[in-house]
Amino acid sequence: MDKLLNDLMAIVGTEGMLLGEDVSQRSVDWFTGAPCRAKAIVRPRSTEQLSQVLALCYQADQPVVTHGGMTGIVHGGEAAPDELVISLERMNRIEEVDPVGSTIQVQAGVTLQHVQEAAEEIDMQFPLDLGARGSCTIGGNIATNAGGIRVIRYGMMRQQVLGLEAVLSDGTVVSSLNKMLKNNAGYDLKQLFIGSEGTLGIVTRAVLRLQPRMPSEQTALVAVPSFDALTQLLGLVSHELGLSAFEALWNNHYKLMTTESGKHMPLLADDSPFYAIIETLGLDETRDAEYFSQILQKALEAGLITDAVLANSSSQRQGIWAIREDIEVLVKELKPMFSYDVSLPIPHMEAYVETLEQDLEAQWPETGKMVVFGHLGDGNLHIMITVRDDSPESRRQVEQLVYSPLKEYGGSVSAEHGIGLEKRDYLNISRSSEEIALMKRMKIALDPKGLLNPGKVVALD
Amino acid sequence: MDKLLNDLMAIVGTEGMLLGEDVSQRSVDWFTGAPCRAKAIVRPRSTEQLSQVLALCYQADQPVVTHGGMTGIVHGGEAAPDELVISLERMNRIEEVDPVGSTIQVQAGVTLQHVQEAAEEIDMQFPLDLGARGSCTIGGNIATNAGGIRVIRYGMMRQQVLGLEAVLSDGTVVSSLNKMLKNNAGYDLKQLFIGSEGTLGIVTRAVLRLQPRMPSEQTALVAVPSFDALTQLLGLVSHELGLSAFEALWNNHYKLMTTESGKHMPLLADDSPFYAIIETLGLDETRDAEYFSQILQKALEAGLITDAVLANSSSQRQGIWAIREDIEVLVKELKPMFSYDVSLPIPHMEAYVETLEQDLEAQWPETGKMVVFGHLGDGNLHIMITVRDDSPESRRQVEQLVYSPLKEYGGSVSAEHGIGLEKRDYLNISRSSEEIALMKRMKIALDPKGLLNPGKVVALD
Numbered sequence: 001m002d003k004l005l006n007d008l009m010a011i012v013g014t015e016g017m018l019l020g021e022d023v024s025q026r027s028v029d030w031f032t033g034a035p036c037r038a039k040a041i042v043r044p045r046s047t048e049q050l051s052q053v054l055a056l057c058y059q060a061d062q063p064v065v066t067h068g069g070m071t072g073i074v075h076g077g078e079a080a081p082d083e084l085v086i087s088l089e090r091m092n093r094i095e096e097v098d099p100v101g102s103t104i105q106v107q108a109g110v111t112l113q114h115v116q117e118a119a120e121e122i123d124m125q126f127p128l129d130l131g132a133r134g135s136c137t138i139g140g141n142i143a144t145n146a147g148g149i150r151v152i153r154y155g156m157m158r159q160q161v162l163g164l165e166a167v168l169s170d171g172t173v174v175s176s177l178n179k180m181l182k183n184n185a186g187y188d189l190k191q192l193f194i195g196s197e198g199t200l201g202i203v204t205r206a207v208l209r210l211q212p213r214m215p216s217e218q219t220a221l222v223a224v225p226s227f228d229a230l231t232q233l234l235g236l237v238s239h240e241l242g243l244s245a246f247e248a249l250w251n252n253h254y255k256l257m258t259t260e261s262g263k264h265m266p267l268l269a270d271d272s273p274f275y276a277i278i279e280t281l282g283l284d285e286t287r288d289a290e291y292f293s294q295i296l297q298k299a300l301e302a303g304l305i306t307d308a309v310l311a312n313s314s315s316q317r318q319g320i321w322a323i324r325e326d327i328e329v330l331v332k333e334l335k336p337m338f339s340y341d342v343s344l345p346i347p348h349m350e351a352y353v354e355t356l357e358q359d360l361e362a363q364w365p366e367t368g369k370m371v372v373f374g375h376l377g378d379g380n381l382h383i384m385i386t387v388r389d390d391s392p393e394s395r396r397q398v399e400q401l402v403y404s405p406l407k408e409y410g411g412s413v414s415a416e417h418g419i420g421l422e423k424r425d426y427l428n429i430s431r432s433s434e435e436i437a438l439m440k441r442m443k444i445a446l447d448p449k450g451l452l453n454p455g456k457v458v459a460l461d
Numbered sequence: 462m463d464k465l466l467n468d469l470m471a472i473v474g475t476e477g478m479l480l481g482e483d484v485s486q487r488s489v490d491w492f493t494g495a496p497c498r499a500k501a502i503v504r505p506r507s508t509e510q511l512s513q514v515l516a517l518c519y520q521a522d523q524p525v526v527t528h529g530g531m532t533g534i535v536h537g538g539e540a541a542p543d544e545l546v547i548s549l550e551r552m553n554r555i556e557e558v559d560p561v562g563s564t565i566q567v568q569a570g571v572t573l574q575h576v577q578e579a580a581e582e583i584d585m586q587f588p589l590d591l592g593a594r595g596s597c598t599i600g601g602n603i604a605t606n607a608g609g610i611r612v613i614r615y616g617m618m619r620q621q622v623l624g625l626e627a628v629l630s631d632g633t634v635v636s637s638l639n640k641m642l643k644n645n646a647g648y649d650l651k652q653l654f655i656g657s658e659g660t661l662g663i664v665t666r667a668v669l670r671l672q673p674r675m676p677s678e679q680t681a682l683v684a685v686p687s688f689d690a691l692t693q694l695l696g697l698v699s700h701e702l703g704l705s706a707f708e709a710l711w712n713n714h715y716k717l718m719t720t721e722s723g724k725h726m727p728l729l730a731d732d733s734p735f736y737a738i739i740e741t742l743g744l745d746e747t748r749d750a751e752y753f754s755q756i757l758q759k760a761l762e763a764g765l766i767t768d769a770v771l772a773n774s775s776s777q778r779q780g781i782w783a784i785r786e787d788i789e790v791l792v793k794e795l796k797p798m799f800s801y802d803v804s805l806p807i808p809h810m811e812a813y814v815e816t817l818e819q820d821l822e823a824q825w826p827e828t829g830k831m832v833v834f835g836h837l838g839d840g841n842l843h844i845m846i847t848v849r850d851d852s853p854e855s856r857r858q859v860e861q862l863v864y865s866p867l868k869e870y871g872g873s874v875s876a877e878h879g880i881g882l883e884k885r886d887y888l889n890i891s892r893s894s895e896e897i898a899l900m901k902r903m904k905i906a907l908d909p910k911g912l913l914n915p916g917k918v919v920a921l922d
Binding site: 100101144145147151155156158159168172173174175176178179180181182183184185186187188189191192194195196200212238239240283343344345346347375377378379380410411412413414415416417418419423427430431432434435436437438439441442444445446457458 | 561562605606608612616617619620629633634635636637639640641642643644645646647648649650652653655656657661673699700701744804805806807808836838839840841871872873874875876877878879880884888891892893895896897898899900902903905906907918919
């Protein structure tokens with residue numbers, strides 16, 4: 001073992017350092033199961049330990065890659081054999097829950113679900129929510145500015161963070177554990193670390209904002225006859241309801257998840273061009289349920305939906321959401337799968353998806369298959385494609401089909417998943433050369449040796 | 462006229478350059494009317510002109526101070542005789558209003574009120590709102606991360622900005638006019654410019670998010686018997702109503718604005734220790750009004766309020782809000798006035814204000830007078846103090862009284878007004894030395910010559 005690893009072990013202890021098979025048995029990509037290739041995984045117990053670890057790495061010019069819950073899908077956690085992984089998995093404490101100030105202070109390695117549960121224990125809620133809730137960590141949610149299913153009501157992770165603590169590449173601890181809703185005392189430094197994917201600093205702790213719990217939850221799956229009806233439906237429910245989620249499913253997605261794979265019950269017939277999952281949160285179960293079904297009735301009469309199923313129990317609710325959230329079915333059915341996460345203005349969406357479908361059919365008439373779903377209200381689509389071949393050339397060709405049209409629409413190659421390694425070469429579709437130059441300038445200012453998650457997001461020349 | 466001014470005039474034209482009395486007749490401080498001392502005011506018409514102006518200033522090492530609507534109160538617009546002022550006043554166009562995407566794209570010099578009106582024309586709303594709406598500009602709102610009266614519902618200016626364009630100190634235009642709700646394609650560069658008070662770049666254009674208009678507006682002024690009742694009342698209405706504003710007025714504020722100054726009608730007797738203005742926004746006037754008065758009735762029965770007046774017309778509503786928003790009465794009655802804008806956790810507020818009042822009384826028994834009001838739900842208090850003397854020593858002494866206790870409470874010396882020059886020496890009460898060092902690092906990275914709003918927010922050594 002080299003001297004640096006020895007010195008690091010002196011800081012974190014033997015429990016805090018994984019080597020050999022303990023490293024390679026871990027995967028850096030849950031789609032493919034690709035193994036971690038780093039020379040070691042360092043697992044600090046505290047901000048102080050991490051600070052000492054990074055100070056040593058800085059002296060030794062040792063690049064590091066930070067690991068959270070490893071649920072990302074843009075290769076942000078990939079590590080080369082000469083890189084060290086820093087995992088925050090042993091920093092998973094909930095430090096303080098404050099019902100009066102409506103805040104929770106946690107270490108970065110805690111899972112999203114633990115935070116949600118801690119909020120529920122004091123009759124509040126932590127509103128960020130996504131399918132990976134049981135594995136993904138708050139540090140990862142912050143580093144990637146996670147989105148999920150309730151952005152339409154509560155915003156992305158950036159909106160949930162009141163304060164944070166991060167360690168810079170040289171080991172400097174910048175602690176901004178602000179609990180105030182309003183604080184204009186100088187630059188809002190936390191914004192630097194939110195969404196920068198571990199390239200500007202490593203997030204160690206955070207103060208998050210809690211929201212009043214909404215005891216009444218209404219959920220429906222509806223069949224929608226056209227894209228135009230889908231957007232009108234969104235308009236109707238946005239104005240009339242306490243909307244917390246509006247998830248659109250294209251027919252290809254709904255059919256694969258239900259009748260084609262046989263994995264989920266087809267709660268509605270599978271021949272509708274679109275489906276939507278509508279969820280509202282409120283305070284009064286009886287009143288909200290009545291109002292919810294009135295609005296759906298109105299939508300039915302206006303021809304915006306052709307059929308609907310309302311959840312009457314939490315197991316029915318879970319049944320509806322499982323159709324949307326069970327990504328494992330997609331991974332299996334569309335193997336090898338390419339996953340995309342784009343945003344574009346709603347008026348362009350229908351044509352964009354149709355063109356993409358035609359292009360795919362033209363280039364891969366036998367093997368091409370895609371499914372589309374997403375957070376319609378946020379302008380965010382998830383597109384899963386297979387051509388039954390994951391050679392680099394095929395991947396490139398499919399990427400071209402998916403990303404090229406976005407430039408014209410002012411869309412984004414990454415709505416919520418981030419850039420990582422996977423989308424770095426496409427960053428210029430959504431960002432100008434001046435923007436990318438400014439990103440590099442920030443990277444150099446905060447991480448002058450380029451040691452934090454090297455090559456991710458922006459490559460320094 | 463020196464060569465630089467000549468060259469600048471060639472870019473912006475004679476209309477675009479103010480000199481001599483046209484400069485000194487302008488005030489940089491609306492409390493005191495202090496004149497602008499800059500050697501010239503440059504008024505570009507476009508981003509391109511501003512880019513050329515800044516490129517020349519960069520070559521000539523010419524420092525610049527940016528002016529928006531000049532409603533700030535932390536001396537952020539103060540300019541020395543060797544500095545140039547850049548005013549965005551001729552860049553005041555609304556470029557696009559998009560009802561489908563719910564966005565508005567504007568130049569930085571447009572007033573907040575014009576944006577609000579443009580949103581109303583398409584039956585939507587731009588929710589940021591503050592007393593200076595008729596004068597303050599969107600560029601200033603962004604540069605200072607403005608707050609105001611509806612933060613509790615819609616967040617601060619940062620939450621309203623989807624995209625922006627800024628010019629760096631060397632003239633580089635960084636255009637990030639994103640319209641997507643979700644865009645994780647690389648670092649979120651706009652965050653650098655929001656709230657950095659013109660020290661990292663000059664904001665030229667922005668894409669703002671619009672919200673559905675809420676046609677039903679309920680407003681009440683209530684008398685509250687204790688601070689404890691005030692916080693309980695906030696809890697009650699937060700949970701039960703579509704709360705959009707909760708403004709607390711201490712007795713000293715209410716009394717001065719009504720019976721003492723004779724400027725506003727005392728809608729309720731002036732002997733209650735606290736008052737609150739409660740506003741809700743909703744969709745159904747009849748239903749909301751009924752529900753609103755039910756909740757107030759509940760508060761009355763629970764002893765959380767002792768009296769209430771509900772606005773029955775828009776003029777009554779304005780009458781209630783005028784008590785809160787008519788800052789000119791305060792400026793006149795408390796002349797010379799020191800103005801503070803702090804945030805701290807609600808549980809510490811009552812003791813903080815009481816101690817401050819006692820300290821003031823002890824040090825200035827004859828002349829000391831203070832009034833307190835603010836956005837209680839945001840933890841934000843505005844404190845206006847006079848000791849009938851604005852010597853630097855008196856100012857320092859009062860500042861010590863106001864700011865020193867905040868460190869212990871984890872409070873902020875600036876909730877929404879920013880730092881400017883006025884609070885720079887107190888930044889270390891709310892921020893650690895590591896945080897301030899990181900702010901300086903960002904300043905050096907983005908403005909290496911220190912030409913943008915020099916000395917504001919953080920001083921480079």
